[in-house]
Amino acid sequence: xxxxxxxxxxxxxxxxxxxxxxxxxxxxxxxxxxxxxxxxxxxxxxxxxxxxxxxxxxxxxxxxxxxxxxxxxxxxxxxxxxxxxxxxxxxxxxxxxxxxxxxxxxxxxxxxxxxxxxxxxxx
Numbered sequence: 001x002x003x004x005x006x007x008x009x010x011x012x013x014x015x016x017x018x019x020x021x022x023x024x025x026x027x028x029x030x031x032x033x034x035x036x037x038x039x040x041x042x043x044x045x046x047x048x049x050x051x052x053x054x055x056x057x058x059x060x061x062x063x064x065x066x067x068x069x070x071x072x073x074x075x076x077x078x079x080x081x082x083x084x085x086x087x088x089x090x091x092x093x094x095x096x097x098x099x100x101x102x103x104x105x106x107x108x109x110x111x112x113x114x115x116x117x118x119x120x121x122x123x
Contacts, residue, residue, distance in 0.1 A: 004076075005109070008072075008109060008113050011110070011113075012068075012110060012113035012117050015064075015068050016117040016121060024122075025122060027118065028118045028122050030061045030065075031114055031115050031118040032118070034065055035112065035115070037049075038104065038108060038111075039108075043092075043100070044089070044092060047070075048089065049062075050062040051063075051066050051089070065111075065114070066085075068114060069110065069111070070088050071083065072106070072107070073088075073107065074088065078099070079092055
């Protein structure tokens, strides 16, 4: 039996794998700052910011990190939503305080793995 932490690690590595050897310093620095963004600005605000900034171009770092967090939280049932950005944010905002904080904590734990792998595979 595997721990949730092992699953986080595997998921983060699979998401970073297509970028192996291509991780730019700007991308790695952005990923490194994502947990701080959540803690300083709030979880919902940060997700909305990433989503708004990510619309500017395909393959954007903001879209990348939003998708990683969204897919993980939905797949692990922290947020019960379709894989639709608007529905995801709506369900998050309608969740109870304990569900919201649980989803935020899980996102922070996941982003620690993403951050480590982004640094490991820096170009």
